[in-house]
Amino acid sequence: MRSVECVIIGGGPAGLMAAKSLLEAGVRVLLIDRERQLGGQLIKQTHKFFGAKEQYAKMRGFDIAKELIKPIENHPLLEVLLGTHVVACYDGNIVSTYDQHQYQEFQAEKIILATGASEKYLAFENNDLPQIMGAGAIQTLMNVHGVLPAQEVVMIGSGNIGLIVSYQLLQAGVKVKAVIEASDTIGGYNVHASKLRRLGVPIMTNSTIAKGIGTEVLEAVEIVSLIDGSKTIIPCDTCCIAVGLSPSYQLAGMLGVETAYIPELGGEVVLLNEFYQSSHPDLYVIGDAGGIEEASSAMMEGALCGQYVARSLSKEVDESLISDYLYQLTELRNGPYGQKTMAGHLKMKEVNHAG
Template structure:
């Protein structure tokens, strides 16, 4: 993750980029003599003997470990979505897409369409823009996006169409995605006939939520192996919550093992709940409280756990309730102390949601400092740029006076623009004119396509229609579905399709308590059979 994290600066490194946090945590663990780190090693199974099978790929070894206690911090896997054409080349999960764009520096598309308005979809959309990819649209089935509004606002500044109460019906194409069909949905999330529209694109990003990777947890409980969980393996939440829950789990385990560890304060549990909380109420900016010749404007008007801006102000003039960092930040000048226009709050904000207005040189045409996370050649002194409000509405075209980065907040460009006084407090962002979000041009109106199915099980190529028909014939046991179709029996072991099959049962009006789940058997991760066989022979 290349974006700055939310949460608490003191507790979970808020305001620091995910890739940098990973390095810090790795360094902390590597300095502990009591911790042995095995890289290129995968836990693949838990057995009835209360052992954990691990495969060390670096030296091609398969080992059985018998721990006193197990901590599972395996994270989450992405949910899939069944729709017609969902196996066409060019359809990605958000994780694969971000890996290509952020780590491998590969641009996998020119015109991207996004399904899902949670934080994952919104952040991936902004990463796509940073990579020079045109985001032609985003659909969210709910009446509003479920992710942080500051992430949604970043897309709005680039004129990305965000279609709430919409869903995808079909991806069209022959050897790759060429367009999608979307439609409005009613309050029961059923497509409304007559609202269909086709949107050209060459890539579809699916970001419809996450499921915990919890098979190790359930199997450990089944065989009686003491187990603790942390992060998304225990509960889906933001990365900052995952770090803090890991801290709590570590102390819990130390206590169980008899180590002289301190009691876990109740305040820690309360703080963990705050970090895990969903986005709260959205408030309007009260411009009447803005006073002085220079001051920051907090465009983050939604209650979310975040406090970096309060931590970096050299005069301690930005206040956030320390007992509940979900409360909105406030700029509170004091006698003899005021904003010095250092722009640190502008640069550190994870949501790029703080600007700074400076009237000192020109009362009628003040400067506004705006954060941007794009290469400097897009924004140079003397350029005339389009500035927008929070909702992405263009307020006008104005000159850039200066750009700079502030150590240690690298890769965030602070752009100083001169604007008329009457719109200064409304300015929230810049819309770059660099080829993004232009209507996709097609050579003709004909989209060559082949017949596509609504695939649920990708490994065995089983369609939703096949599963639905068996359910309508009275099948209530997923083991019967397996026997009839081989669904859940592919290489992934049902990690993707099992949740989709349960979803189809619910859609058909079958309560899940009437459905028999298949048993979970090792191994949970693909491993060459020769590795397991060799280990067995050596044991004999």
């Protein structure tokens, strides 16, 4: 079994920035991703990002991924394993991987979990009909593999993901028949909703999907009003579910870390201190794996966590850099859209103190 100083599981924005930070501090890093390409969610994002210029605002997601990869590419202290799943983490900081040819085990001084999130699903009649799928699947087909996934789509969920993927579908020539939202307000940014409305896509609030209709494959969806119970049948060949994400923290669970249910962070999350350290002192969690937020904050968490881990490995770190990253992260969360995350972190602090 090989020994490594730090294993980063997941090469999305959080993992890539953590790698950069650690490498700059002189830590040997093994970066593992199950995909054949680094970048995580970013490689599927064809739209321009919001935020601050330090986090590449106004650039398209896939271009941001290239910018994050550049500074670590071919670094002598970095080893990257792609197409490699981390299938387990065991006592003694053992990280077990599988790459379709072999299993391998690594013994790590420190482990950073940056595994992102998985999509939530909905319970409704016939939800297993072919062509009912998550927004992530649609994006992967369309933006990574260049496959047109549908002709006529009904989108369930008006958060940013539902709105952005609807827009991307329209750009690909797909008709978006409606966006359905259970709450009485649109969940995502108004700028995304307005773009859809200008293109004639109705956004039906106070509504949800009651059932999928079809025998072999989806042919229509039944939408029910949550106000008066009235039903509308919308013919479509695809229904896309975009009702939120859950942190992918399961590998941390194998190490017996403490978790808590904090809805503001996406559901069950690993309890972390201010250094992104879990109740297992060698396991750190960053990005969406630690709580659902955005790529911009995932990058800053990665940058900070890299510094904290380097410091815990007795490497010299630049304290002014830490202050700068902390400032940038606070600025990102100070806006109206950061309030939910801040509330979630406050709850985590309370649970940590109570425990």
